[in-house]
Amino acid sequence: xxxxxxxxxxxxxxxxxxxxxxxxxxxxxxxxxxxxxxxxxxxxxxxxxxxxxxxxxxxxxxxxxxxxxxxxxxxxxxxxxxxxxxxxxxxxxxxxxxxxxxxxxxxxxxxxxxxxxxxxxxxxxxxxxxxxxxxxxxxxxxxxxxxxxxxxxxxxxxxxx
Numbered sequence: 001x002x003x004x005x006x007x008x009x010x011x012x013x014x015x016x017x018x019x020x021x022x023x024x025x026x027x028x029x030x031x032x033x034x035x036x037x038x039x040x041x042x043x044x045x046x047x048x049x050x051x052x053x054x055x056x057x058x059x060x061x062x063x064x065x066x067x068x069x070x071x072x073x074x075x076x077x078x079x080x081x082x083x084x085x086x087x088x089x090x091x092x093x094x095x096x097x098x099x100x101x102x103x104x105x106x107x108x109x110x111x112x113x114x115x116x117x118x119x120x121x122x123x124x125x126x127x128x129x130x131x132x133x134x135x136x137x138x139x140x141x142x143x144x145x146x147x148x149x150x151x152x153x154x155x156x157x158x159x160x161x
Contacts, residue, residue, distance in 0.1 A: 024040040036048065110149075
């Protein structure tokens, strides 16, 4: 990526960023703090965005990854090889029926986390482990390793994937 910087007397600065696609991103920073961003195609802007000083700073944080850092492909592949997510159907004869996640001590006994419950076509995200009672017919969305998931299914004793 190449960046060219030009002074704009009485206005501010102009930066031209040559993108990998061959297009140019032109950023003009006014002395007032206002920013203008142009995506250039064939010497004509195909997109123009105006930002206040504050908006530009917030956008800069996002683009720089200050608030969110994506996981590298290699790291994600390693995680996905070790962690599985299962949709586990709770049957009437399950050990889980009419008990809470906390009461069952699912995470302590198996290492599995229940991240959601699907009940009657609705999803309960991040169910309260002390208040939400598991019912026959629920589908538990569970996360853990394959080994942990096996222990979870054994503990359930009336569940299927």
